[in-house]
Amino acid sequence: MILKVHWRSSLSALVGLACAACTSAQEFSGQRAVDSLQAVIDTTTIDSLRLAALLDVAFAQHSIDPRAGVKAGEEAYALAIRREDLMSEAKANAVLGMCRLSLGDHVLALQYQLKALDLFERLDDRHHIGTAHNNIGILYREIGEFEKANEHLEFWYAIAAGIPDSMGIATASYNLGTVKASQGAFDEALERYYGSLAIARAMGTHPRLVLENLIAIGILLTEKKADHDRALQYAFEALALNREYHFGEAQAMAYLLAGEAYRGSAMAGSDQASEPLLTLSRSYLDSAVHTSKAGGFLVLEYASHKELSEVLALLGEPIGALESFRAYSTLKDSAFNLEKDKKIVQNTMQYEFDKKQAQARAEQEKKDIRQRLVRNAIIAGLVGVSIFLIVVYKQRNRIGKEKERSERLLLNILPSEVAAELKAKGSAEAVHLDQVTVLFTDFKGFTAMSEQLSPKDLVKDLHECFSAFDRITEKYSIEKIKTIGDAYMAAGGLPTPNTTHATDVIKAAFEMRDFIAEGKARKVAAGLPYFEIRIGIHTGPVVAGIVGVKKFSYDIWGDTVNTASRMESSGEAGQVNISEATYELAKDEPGLSFTPRGKVQAKGKGEMEMYFAGTK
Numbered sequence: 001m002i003l004k005v006h007w008r009s010s011l012s013a014l015v016g017l018a019c020a021a022c023t024s025a026q027e028f029s030g031q032r033a034v035d036s037l038q039a040v041i042d043t044t045t046i047d048s049l050r051l052a053a054l055l056d057v058a059f060a061q062h063s064i065d066p067r068a069g070v071k072a073g074e075e076a077y078a079l080a081i082r083r084e085d086l087m088s089e090a091k092a093n094a095v096l097g098m099c100r101l102s103l104g105d106h107v108l109a110l111q112y113q114l115k116a117l118d119l120f121e122r123l124d125d126r127h128h129i130g131t132a133h134n135n136i137g138i139l140y141r142e143i144g145e146f147e148k149a150n151e152h153l154e155f156w157y158a159i160a161a162g163i164p165d166s167m168g169i170a171t172a173s174y175n176l177g178t179v180k181a182s183q184g185a186f187d188e189a190l191e192r193y194y195g196s197l198a199i200a201r202a203m204g205t206h207p208r209l210v211l212e213n214l215i216a217i218g219i220l221l222t223e224k225k226a227d228h229d230r231a232l233q234y235a236f237e238a239l240a241l242n243r244e245y246h247f248g249e250a251q252a253m254a255y256l257l258a259g260e261a262y263r264g265s266a267m268a269g270s271d272q273a274s275e276p277l278l279t280l281s282r283s284y285l286d287s288a289v290h291t292s293k294a295g296g297f298l299v300l301e302y303a304s305h306k307e308l309s310e311v312l313a314l315l316g317e318p319i320g321a322l323e324s325f326r327a328y329s330t331l332k333d334s335a336f337n338l339e340k341d342k343k344i345v346q347n348t349m350q351y352e353f354d355k356k357q358a359q360a361r362a363e364q365e366k367k368d369i370r371q372r373l374v375r376n377a378i379i380a381g382l383v384g385v386s387i388f389l390i391v392v393y394k395q396r397n398r399i400g401k402e403k404e405r406s407e408r409l410l411l412n413i414l415p416s417e418v419a420a421e422l423k424a425k426g427s428a429e430a431v432h433l434d435q436v437t438v439l440f441t442d443f444k445g446f447t448a449m450s451e452q453l454s455p456k457d458l459v460k461d462l463h464e465c466f467s468a469f470d471r472i473t474e475k476y477s478i479e480k481i482k483t484i485g486d487a488y489m490a491a492g493g494l495p496t497p498n499t500t501h502a503t504d505v506i507k508a509a510f511e512m513r514d515f516i517a518e519g520k521a522r523k524v525a526a527g528l529p530y531f532e533i534r535i536g537i538h539t540g541p542v543v544a545g546i547v548g549v550k551k552f553s554y555d556i557w558g559d560t561v562n563t564a565s566r567m568e569s570s571g572e573a574g575q576v577n578i579s580e581a582t583y584e585l586a587k588d589e590p591g592l593s594f595t596p597r598g599k600v601q602a603k604g605k606g607e608m609e610m611y612f613a614g615t616k
Contacts, residue, residue: 034060051079051088058095063208063247066102073099090119090128097135101142102249104298107543108432110139127168130159134172141179149179170199170209177216186224193217207241211250214238215257222261226268231261248295252288256304259285263311274314281311289324302331330604436493437505437539437582438556438564439478441469441512444573445531446486452529462486468515476508481556487568488512491556494544502539502585506592506613509535509576517574536568537613538579566602570610580609591616 037060040053054076061069073096080088097112117132137152153176160168177192197213200206218234221227235258242251259281266277285308292301309324443465450458466483473480473490477498481489490508493501516533523530540560546553563579571577578586583594593614599607 034064047079047083051076051083051085054079055088055091055095058092058099062095062098062102063249065248066099069099069102070096086119086123087125087128090116090123093119094128094132094135101139105432105543106139106142107545110136113139126159127163127165130156130168133159134168134175137179138175141175141182144182146179146183150176153179166199166203167206167209170196170203170206173199174209174213174216181216181220186220190217190220193220207245208247208250211238211241211245211247211254214241215250215253218254218257218261222257222264226264228261228264228268231264232258235261248291249297249300252291252295252297252300252304255284255288255291256300256307259283259288259304259307259311263307263314266314278311278315282308282315285311289327298331302328305331431495431545432541432543433494433497434541435497435501435539436491436542436544436556436560437501437537437585438491438542438560439489439505439509440536440564440568441488441509442534442568443486443516443531444534445529449529449531465516465519469512472508472511472515475511476504478504478508479554482553489561491542494542494556495554502537502582503589503592505537506576506578506582506586506589509537509613510615513574513576532573534568534571534573535576536564536566536571536578537576537582538564538567539581539585563602563605563608566605566608567610570600570602570608572612576613578611578613580611583609583611586613 034057037053037057041050041057044050044053054072058069058073058076061072073092077089077092077096080086080092093112093116097109097116100106100109100112113132113135117129117136120128120132133152134156137149137156140146140152141149153172157169157172157176159165160172173192173196177189177196180186180189180192193213193216197210197217200209200213214234215238218231218238221234222231235254238250238254239258242254262277262281262284266274266281269277285304288304289301289308292298292304305324305328309321309328312318312321312324449461453461466488469488469490470480472478476492478490478492478501479494481491483489490505491501492498492505492508498504513533513535516531520530520532538560540558540563542556542558542560544554544556546555567577567579577597578594586592587594593616595612595614597610597612600610602608
């Protein structure tokens, strides 16, 4: 099932990106180690000790609390830059890539890992070059580029074997096993996992890698070999080991594995034995749901609810099964965004490849043209050359006009900063923006109007409204992102960050609302059908970039987008509904007023503080 692939793929978040950032021989793992290292960070006045401790905290946190890992990694990066410590700068990039992968941010993860590889190559550090290839190989595996993943991982395995580096060999074996499992080569995957587990156990200093192998082996045993009893043994061993180290994601995985194995045993056994086994399965799946939710492990929570709904149905508890299935369904949107990020990385990689191919073809075409021109000039003589020059002049003039037209079209599609980068480099990198304000609009009554108007008149109405919205967003320096049916999406504070994005977007929303209200009044007076507008606004971080290589467009992704959409759907016609995050930025703006709505239920988000924005 696709679901199983999804939750299995999150295994890489713990160990898949291995020790490129670890600064000591002993792997730091568990909350106790984090606490000890934090004490060093809080007390030391020696920059070199502080830097080493920050890197180790970031490494340890990537599987415990990746957001805390990002914070420590960014502080380590800033300190490394200040000290002009190139090795620490490279390690900071590597560990930030690991934390971003744990958060499901494949775009930033790839950027950090490529930067780390470049720095390690400049330092000519073969060991770290190998670990960087390992990290990039895992990212390729995450987006389904298995052949490329194998190439990078085998490169690391060869380096580790030549040093020799036992931890490197064990990590490479584990990662190659995950690729083999993704390709359906389950026996080869088990062989790799068993080898990695044996080395990790013998070393006795890398509990995280032991845990990963135990869970990975258990998954294959229960899902592909139907050996549920052995799978349970591995799940129980993982849970016992994790009682000492407290890796939240590994604990959730082990609970999920145990629940799945008990369910498999129940389905394979007699009817009399099935109910007790299903009850045990339910218990472990309940624990998987709670642990995943507490740790913010979206994919695991998604998978656990799906499994739990099926087990509850088998136990004859339809209400509980329905509740779990609904929870699973509400998480699908966010899980889908993770998959979209993978596609962005894949498109970026493909775009770079196509760009290099196009450059090679262009160079060859230039050579061919030069050769033909020389030959024709010699044959045609002076008269031919004169004619040729006239044609070239006209052609250049035509090309100049076409270029100007193309540039105008490009600026109509993309922000000017992104268009300039695309023209200068042939590509535009996706970027993470810490704070932007996203606006969603939707027309209430649009479906009813579509049944009363001809398609031509309906599209004319939409065109009139969206053209007005385009003028309003341009007035307030807001970037239009896209239209989706009768919905309109825009954002302030990008691609160039600013401090006024929240109030700019709110003021633009008022003008959009007023434009629709004026149109409604005219149509009511004329006895024509009309629609009203709901507007929702939320502020938070996003990833922004260009999607695809044909008919590409500038777009944004992240939970901020989902939340802004929920603000719109949770609002009311004729109102501008904003989140608490936007309110905090705009509350002191002169001329604006805000009506608290209290906590309002938002689909997939639970209860959220919301406000209706207005003018004084």
